[in-house]
Amino acid sequence: MASPTSIKLDDELKVRVQTLAETRRRSSHWIMREAIAQYVEREEKREAFKQDTLRAWEEYKQTGMHLTGEEVDDWLKKLEAGEDAELPACHS
Template identity: 60%
Template structure:
Protein backbone atom coordinates (compact mmCIF):
# COMPACT_ATOMS: atom_id res chain seq x y z
CA UNK A 1 0.00 0.00 0.00
CA UNK A 2 1.46 3.35 -0.95
CA UNK A 3 2.01 6.09 1.60
CA UNK A 4 -0.50 8.25 -0.26
CA UNK A 5 -3.19 5.60 0.30
CA UNK A 6 -2.66 5.49 4.06
CA UNK A 7 -4.64 8.04 6.05
CA UNK A 8 -4.28 8.65 9.77
CA UNK A 9 -7.27 8.20 12.03
CA UNK A 10 -7.84 8.77 15.70
CA UNK A 11 -9.31 6.44 18.28
CA UNK A 12 -10.11 7.20 21.87
CA UNK A 13 -9.32 4.52 24.43
CA UNK A 14 -9.36 4.63 28.17
CA UNK A 15 -6.03 4.88 30.03
CA UNK A 16 -6.22 1.32 31.34
CA UNK A 17 -6.62 -0.16 27.86
CA UNK A 18 -3.90 2.12 26.52
CA UNK A 19 -1.51 0.90 29.19
CA UNK A 20 -2.42 -2.74 28.50
CA UNK A 21 -1.68 -2.24 24.80
CA UNK A 22 1.63 -0.57 25.61
CA UNK A 23 2.63 -3.31 28.04
CA UNK A 24 1.80 -6.05 25.52
CA UNK A 25 3.59 -4.16 22.74
CA UNK A 26 6.70 -3.88 24.91
CA UNK A 27 6.61 -7.62 25.63
CA UNK A 28 6.27 -8.38 21.93
CA UNK A 29 8.92 -5.83 20.89
CA UNK A 30 6.33 -4.01 18.80
CA UNK A 31 4.95 -0.50 18.86
CA UNK A 32 1.52 0.21 20.35
CA UNK A 33 0.55 1.50 16.90
CA UNK A 34 1.42 -1.88 15.35
CA UNK A 35 -0.55 -3.74 18.04
CA UNK A 36 -3.65 -1.61 17.52
CA UNK A 37 -3.44 -1.88 13.73
CA UNK A 38 -2.99 -5.66 13.95
CA UNK A 39 -5.96 -5.95 16.31
CA UNK A 40 -8.14 -3.99 13.89
CA UNK A 41 -7.00 -6.11 10.93
CA UNK A 42 -7.72 -9.35 12.78
CA UNK A 43 -11.11 -8.07 13.93
CA UNK A 44 -12.12 -7.00 10.42
CA UNK A 45 -10.92 -10.32 8.91
CA UNK A 46 -12.87 -12.30 11.52
CA UNK A 47 -16.03 -10.23 11.12
CA UNK A 48 -15.89 -10.46 7.31
CA UNK A 49 -15.69 -14.25 7.60
CA UNK A 50 -18.51 -14.28 10.15
CA UNK A 51 -20.68 -12.15 7.87
CA UNK A 52 -19.91 -14.35 4.84
CA UNK A 53 -20.92 -17.41 6.91
CA UNK A 54 -24.12 -15.66 8.00
CA UNK A 55 -24.95 -14.68 4.42
CA UNK A 56 -24.31 -18.26 3.24
CA UNK A 57 -26.78 -19.47 5.86
CA UNK A 58 -29.37 -16.94 4.77
CA UNK A 59 -28.85 -17.90 1.12
CA UNK A 60 -29.15 -21.62 1.96
CA UNK A 61 -32.35 -20.97 3.90
CA UNK A 62 -33.80 -18.90 1.05
CA UNK A 63 -32.89 -21.64 -1.45
CA UNK A 64 -34.53 -24.26 0.75
CA UNK A 65 -37.64 -22.09 1.07
CA UNK A 66 -37.80 -21.74 -2.73
CA UNK A 67 -37.02 -25.36 -3.70
CA UNK A 68 -37.77 -27.49 -0.61
CA UNK A 69 -34.65 -29.55 -1.51
CA UNK A 70 -32.94 -30.99 1.55
CA UNK A 71 -31.24 -33.98 3.15
CA UNK A 72 -32.30 -35.37 6.49
CA UNK A 73 -30.15 -35.16 9.57
CA UNK A 74 -29.69 -38.92 9.44
CA UNK A 75 -28.49 -38.75 5.82
CA UNK A 76 -26.07 -35.94 6.64
CA UNK A 77 -24.73 -37.76 9.72
CA UNK A 78 -24.21 -40.99 7.76
CA UNK A 79 -22.33 -39.10 5.05
CA UNK A 80 -20.16 -37.28 7.60
CA UNK A 81 -19.41 -40.57 9.38
CA UNK A 82 -18.16 -42.01 6.09
CA UNK A 83 -15.96 -38.99 5.50
CA UNK A 84 -14.62 -39.22 9.05
CA UNK A 85 -13.80 -42.89 8.42
CA UNK A 86 -11.63 -41.82 5.48
CA UNK A 87 -14.00 -42.81 2.71
CA UNK A 88 -14.16 -40.44 -0.25
CA UNK A 89 -17.91 -40.43 -0.83
CA UNK A 90 -20.25 -38.04 -2.55
CA UNK A 91 -22.76 -36.11 -0.42
CA UNK A 92 -26.28 -37.49 -0.33
CA UNK A 93 -28.65 -36.36 -3.05
CA UNK A 94 -31.11 -33.65 -2.09
CA UNK A 95 -34.81 -34.47 -2.24
CA UNK A 96 -38.15 -32.82 -1.50
Protein backbone atom coordinates in the same frame (compact mmCIF):
# COMPACT_ATOMS: atom_id res chain seq x y z
CA MET B 1 -1.25 4.05 1.16
CA ALA B 2 -2.09 4.57 4.80
CA SER B 3 -3.68 7.65 6.25
CA PRO B 4 -3.68 8.65 9.91
CA THR B 5 -6.73 7.93 12.04
CA SER B 6 -7.18 8.72 15.69
CA ILE B 7 -8.74 6.45 18.25
CA LYS B 8 -9.63 7.20 21.84
CA LEU B 9 -8.83 4.50 24.37
CA ASP B 10 -9.60 4.55 28.05
CA ASP B 11 -6.50 4.60 30.24
CA GLU B 12 -6.79 0.93 31.25
CA LEU B 13 -6.97 -0.33 27.66
CA LYS B 14 -4.15 1.97 26.61
CA VAL B 15 -1.91 0.52 29.33
CA ARG B 16 -2.87 -3.02 28.30
CA VAL B 17 -1.96 -2.29 24.68
CA GLN B 18 1.34 -0.71 25.72
CA THR B 19 2.18 -3.65 27.99
CA LEU B 20 1.43 -6.15 25.25
CA ALA B 21 3.45 -4.13 22.77
CA GLU B 22 6.45 -4.13 25.10
CA THR B 23 6.10 -7.86 25.71
CA ARG B 24 5.92 -8.59 21.98
CA ARG B 25 8.63 -6.06 21.16
CA ARG B 26 6.26 -4.24 18.85
CA SER B 27 4.87 -0.74 18.83
CA SER B 28 1.46 0.08 20.27
CA HIS B 29 0.58 1.24 16.77
CA TRP B 30 1.41 -2.22 15.34
CA ILE B 31 -0.65 -3.97 18.03
CA MET B 32 -3.71 -1.79 17.32
CA ARG B 33 -3.41 -2.15 13.53
CA GLU B 34 -3.08 -5.93 13.87
CA ALA B 35 -6.06 -6.11 16.25
CA ILE B 36 -8.24 -4.05 13.92
CA ALA B 37 -7.19 -6.05 10.85
CA GLN B 38 -7.97 -9.36 12.59
CA TYR B 39 -11.30 -8.06 13.87
CA VAL B 40 -12.37 -6.81 10.44
CA GLU B 41 -11.34 -10.06 8.75
CA ARG B 42 -13.22 -12.15 11.33
CA GLU B 43 -16.35 -10.01 11.08
CA GLU B 44 -16.27 -10.07 7.26
CA LYS B 45 -16.15 -13.88 7.39
CA ARG B 46 -18.96 -13.92 9.93
CA GLU B 47 -21.08 -11.66 7.70
CA ALA B 48 -20.34 -13.80 4.62
CA PHE B 49 -21.39 -16.91 6.56
CA LYS B 50 -24.58 -15.18 7.66
CA GLN B 51 -25.40 -14.13 4.09
CA ASP B 52 -24.71 -17.68 2.80
CA THR B 53 -27.02 -19.03 5.49
CA LEU B 54 -29.79 -16.61 4.57
CA ARG B 55 -29.44 -17.51 0.86
CA ALA B 56 -29.56 -21.23 1.70
CA TRP B 57 -32.67 -20.69 3.83
CA GLU B 58 -34.39 -18.80 1.01
CA GLU B 59 -33.47 -21.55 -1.46
CA TYR B 60 -34.84 -24.17 0.92
CA LYS B 61 -38.10 -22.23 1.33
CA GLN B 62 -38.46 -22.02 -2.46
CA THR B 63 -37.48 -25.59 -3.34
CA GLY B 64 -37.84 -27.67 -0.18
CA MET B 65 -34.65 -29.51 -1.18
CA HIS B 66 -32.66 -30.69 1.84
CA LEU B 67 -30.67 -33.39 3.59
CA THR B 68 -31.55 -34.63 7.04
CA GLY B 69 -29.10 -34.34 9.90
CA GLU B 70 -28.82 -38.13 9.95
CA GLU B 71 -27.92 -38.21 6.23
CA VAL B 72 -25.22 -35.61 6.75
CA ASP B 73 -23.88 -37.38 9.86
CA ASP B 74 -23.66 -40.70 7.97
CA TRP B 75 -21.80 -39.00 5.10
CA LEU B 76 -19.39 -37.27 7.47
CA LYS B 77 -18.71 -40.55 9.31
CA LYS B 78 -17.74 -42.17 6.00
CA LEU B 79 -15.39 -39.31 5.18
CA GLU B 80 -13.88 -39.47 8.66
CA ALA B 81 -13.28 -43.21 8.19
CA GLY B 82 -11.32 -42.42 5.01
CA GLU B 83 -13.98 -43.57 2.57
CA ASP B 84 -14.39 -41.68 -0.69
CA ALA B 85 -18.08 -40.96 -0.13
CA GLU B 86 -20.06 -38.56 -2.27
CA LEU B 87 -22.45 -36.11 -0.73
CA PRO B 88 -25.97 -37.61 -0.78
CA ALA B 89 -28.46 -36.09 -3.20
CA CYS B 90 -30.83 -33.52 -1.79
CA HIS B 91 -34.53 -34.38 -1.73
CA SER B 92 -37.79 -32.69 -0.89
